[in-house]
Amino acid sequence: MLFNRSTSRTLKKLVSSPGKSLRAYSSKAKSTEDFLSSESAKVEKWWASRRFQNVSRPYSAIDVVKHRGSLPANTSVYPSSHQARKLFNLLEENFKRGTPLHTLGVIDPVQMSQLARCKKIKVAYISGWACSSTLVGSTNEVSPDFGDYPYDTVPNQVERIFKAQGLHDRKAFLEASIKGSVPVDYLKPIIADADMGHGGPTTVMKVAKLFAEKGAAAIHLEDQMVGGKRCGHLSGAVLVPTATHLMRLISTRFQWDIMGTENLVIARTDSCNGKLLSSSSDPRDHEFIKGIIKENVVPWSEKLIEMENKKVSNSTISAMEQEWYHENELFTFEEALAKSLTSGEFETYKAKKEDLMTNKLNRTYLSLREMKLLAQEVAPSKKVIFDWDAPKTKEGYYMFKGCIEAAIRRSLVFAPYSDLIWLETKTPDLEQARSFSSEIHKFFPATKLVYNLSPSFNWSAHGFDDKALKSFIWDLAKEGFTVQLVSLAGLHSDGVSFWELANNFQNDGMKAYVEQVQRREKESNCDVLTHQLWSGAEYVDSLMKVVQNGASSQTLSTSGESFTETQF
Template sequence: MQMVRAGLKAIYLSGWQVAADANTASAMYPDQSLYPANAGPELARRINRTLQRADQIEHSEGKKSVDTWFAPIVADAEAGFGGPLNSFEIMKAYIEAGAAGVHFEDQLASEKKCGHLGGKVLIPTQAHIRNLVAARLAADVMGVATLIVARTDAESAKLITSDIDERDREFIVSGERTPEGFYTLRNGVDACIARGLAYAPYADLLWWETSTPNLDDARRFAEAVHAKYPGKMLAYNCSPSFNWKSKLDEASIARFQREIGAMGYKFQFVTLAGFHQLNYGMFELASGYRDRGMAAYSELQQAEFASEAKGYTATRHQREVGTGYFDAVSIAITGGASSTTAMSESTETAQFKPAAE
């Protein structure tokens, strides 16, 4: 809700974060597709229901602070959790949950890793195209124009399952096999370009997962794709797995997104900013509370009050979750005769005065 209030135009649903703390197994996992396949769609549904509640609350108050609460969700379908049929099903599930876009990566689902971990195994180009076709078929069957994002991990993956696809052979190191039978891969930007060009007819956006925030490499990929597919939309992960200050100076960081935007990277996102913000914020509060008691919490509260001038609303937590909305429902049901409404006699109403007051 606060992301939309702050003015962000889209929401990224991260598989990494689903694995870590938002999956239906109620377990903490690394980003290796270990969580149940329905967890991502369920989180998309929860997000949309939260946005729906925010819209209902404002409507009941006669307010309209944002143009629309229903920011599009771009969701992580990992490597499809299997083959084409699995990709078909998870695409349907995400559509039912209200996702506006879904991305699929070209890793072997059973060995899937975060793009910034080792041990990644690619599937043949033609195999990933089948997954993309399956996702498009699901959208067609559902009758919606959900965007498909094709991601390649060929920049850093070192293994591939098979040499069956001619397009992959120039990147396979001849004669080298692993104990699991995988082929050794010559990875890099060229491999990403080859796969990006192959995936372009089957996806609305192309995303190549990078190891560093490198403008020259970003330009090289974009120019190669646009030479054959002018105007093809691209996606870029401004990843928390990069140590940004070790790679770029402050001025370069400040203009980074503007520059890649000019190259055609239309969807730019931080895959797990929420994880870092929530953990750092709670660590700071807990440390302060340990040392200074309620003075630390009061400082947080005063910072919240100060942020209300910019549109922040969660200071008033009772209102934020819909207490006043359900009071309005109760009053409507009883014709105004309810004596059990909650907000009017709350400490929040008495003590948390609006900024204008």
């Protein structure tokens, strides 16, 4: 420690009047203790409210207060928390009625404003895929959705949309206050895509903080690996262990508790379709990891490195990979067990397993070690060969059996620590959704579910007639899938409408524009027809009149004689 004159003077005071210094110290300590106690009581009361009646936390109120600093939480008021309360009430109401909160993904303020004018659409959605592929972020790059863009990309899009919502809300409220009408509700709660959280616990917390600061009422986090993330409808996605994703959900909640906000977190699982797992560290995943049932097989990763060292061509490596996995069929441990035991022995194994989990361990899984011990007990004379390391990828990823059972197991772990559960599917399947909902609601009857009405699905190829297509959303809602979204609706509608316009404009000129845009805007009452009014010109005029006490209202008004929109 370095001593200077100031330090020396402080030490002299402590020596000369120790009682006074200790009393001051004691007073400050007591004050801090009282503050911690008072704020913790407020947090506990807050947690006891209806908003959090179905939410679990592995930490205490004092943990939250100690990390907030000396400012009480109510000194920082986040608009997103107000939007979150609005969303929570909508969820409760619709879940109780079995009706949907269905919406479309928007990519800009224009689409947001048109969505808001639809009274039966109550929420807005912002997609990470759309941001990755259409929004120029800080790197000026657009790309497929691999989650490899800067982690503030989607929060910044949320801020853009939320600020636009605010402008249109103020504009509509001013108009309603003058005309005595009911304003359009432009403040639809925003649900946003947080991908996989973009990192470890502290990164997840920073991402959650950004979303809350910038206006998202809710975010969803998926159980994919940072660096191995793919769009849910691409191959090659790498899942993380159950515990890793649980940590992300807890980190998000902890951050929002520190901020004093009520934002909602959606736990999404891609395990229904996932084929790879980053680690075998969590025993809850062991039942779904696949291996080979042959002895003394050279692991694929070893063969791969050997071929790379020999400069074998890519095409040869690809062919050898297919050959290796063809010769070494993959099974989960219990699938391998079923091939090694008699049917009677396997039935005995399953009965003992159920008894062990239900009556002794009180859990829904066994680790690989426990499954092997149980198999040895049932059939001590038989050797069960199972190797889940040999088929691992070059990166060390395990082969995973993606299935609805895996999605259910993970979701049951995530449910207490999240506000909604998102099942990501490969096809639009009502029966699959119903079976998932049934299992989740056996244990958590109040859990709301989320469904992606993905444009990646070829809806016409899945046996839907017009009647079934029209009722699908409402049928899903009856099963507890309260939030439903066409994630990339804005992207596709933007693409097809502008393509049709551009394609015809190149030959028909203004005839194409008037027919495809202006006339349709008039006929459908689209308010972007008068785009100056849509952008808030009259609202700004009103601000100027207040500031200038009416002076220059004729000369500087945007609605003067040069205002072309009087033609409509």
